[in-house]
Amino acid sequence: MSLEFNNEQMTEFKRLVARYPEGKQKSALLPVLHLAQDSFGGWLPTEAMDHVAVLLNIEPIEVYEVATFYSMYNLKPVGKFVFEVCQTGPCMISGSENIIAYIQQQLAIKPGETTKDGIFTLKLVECLGACGYAPMMQVGKIYREHLTKEKVDAIIAEYRMQVAAQN
């Protein structure tokens, strides 16, 4: 399988690289990996990382070591919507454990797993900087805050409808 950026993605790639001085293009690696993850289905297959290495003119290992270090890069396939639920201190004392248990029950998956229909992945994460609006989770770019069981139900229904509308 070969993965390459299309024209539109290449335009964005060039915009990202242009932020750094000549010869310092490796600095764009983190933003470019975000672009690659968004472009290739929400995760980073080895082929995608190799493509990034070629574009930035660096060794593939320089990409792998970065992709494995940062928690936002997914190294295996994920569902269409990834529920990243915060479990750190401030969220925990505000009731995140109940929310995590409820999501597991509603989606019938454990943390790290994806639903059989490929729609949802549950991931437990550390502090996302929303402690005053706890309990919370991130879904894509969006923060879902002040979570309750009712809100979780509504969010799941909302995404299911989005998927249904696309089919």
Next chain:
Amino acid sequence: MGVKLLLEKANVPGIRTYDVYRREGGYSAAEKALKEMSIEAIVEEVKKSGLRGRGGAGFPAGMKWSFIAKPEGVPRHLVCNADESEPGTFKDRYLMEFLPHLLLEGLLISSFALGSNDTYIYIRGEYAWVADILEEAIQEAAKNGWLGKNILGTGFDCMIHVHLGAGAYICGEETALIESLEGKRGNPRIKPPFPAIQGLWLRPTVVNNVETLAAVVPIIKMGGDEYAKIGVGRSTGTKLISACGNINKPGVYEIDMTISVEDFIYSDEYCGGIANGKKLKACIPGGSSVPILPANLLLKTAKGETRYMNYESLSDGGFATGSMMGSGGFIILDEDQCIVKNTLTLARFYRHESCGQCSPCREGTGWMEKILQKIESGKGEVSDIDLLWDIQRKIEGNTICPLGDAAAWPVAAAIRHFRDEFEWHINNRELSQTSNFGLQHYADPIHVPA
């Protein structure tokens, strides 16, 4: 109402946009600095203001600026640290989300003072939507002549670039942040050389927190001396506090550092008291890394004096009976909270975030989490408490960067102040799985429990 210097205009409708920000007097400090002041004069005002780094360490900002090397022909850089990741802290997010132009104005003045033509905002990857807000604000500022070439006809060129991180608490440490900005793993560098001599791409670099750089705007507007009159002692100006946990009104508050901890927690203007009619048990006043204090040491110092929300008062008594201002992440725990469990979630956080470079931190954080898990799940032994103490002591001070200390301190403070709660957990294995130790003698001495 206390003095507001940063959030004064936060509620003005549309303040996020350039037009409204400008109409409300925005960019007048930048105009003053670039047109009427010399670089030396700007640095002098920041020094006189007594402004201390708002990220957590509290190092004087003006002094940090004065360290920057100026070798001939080598570009210098200002980097804004927006990698806000300290549990309990969400103030920079608020500032950037609602007042992006205030940060940009502070960045422009600071870039001018430091001679940075390319300035970077390193923002944590999870704040991607905030990064979009900043990008939009940068475009607006550039369109109106505040960024780009020859700004205000001064001959000064400056561009601000947003750089998205990807999920790593360690990148809030300035040398790890620089590594990350160079496209590498966030492994902190050994200092010296300090970033002011060899930082980003080995060029002289200053890394400052979001709130620190935003505070440069009121400092230039009012002058360093006037700014220094606000607050008390070496805690000058205002500080953003992000309050969370079991309180009625979580949120971001600007305080002038003369308010008492008691007023901050119980007054309606700020936290509005403990939620659900519960009683206060403990507080982590400056982000998860700083020592937790039981209620009886929080409102009054060990000497029985009122404790205030400022750098000196919060650290009164040292680590034995005090804590730290830190990042301003103010976490309140009520009577139902379990100290062992809270400490466990923090230990797990630091284990997850250790970069793995130094053995004491890499191995020690894992051990602390495992032992705390053992105690929490009702399988602990009394000797485990001493083992925990021993491990944290061997991490502190033995690592390249302060993450080791940050991981050790919460465990040390929890044992120091709540040792009997740990012992209760161990001696009541079954009971501890279904009930809590409660308040006991940690009760708030002012708001006496019924």
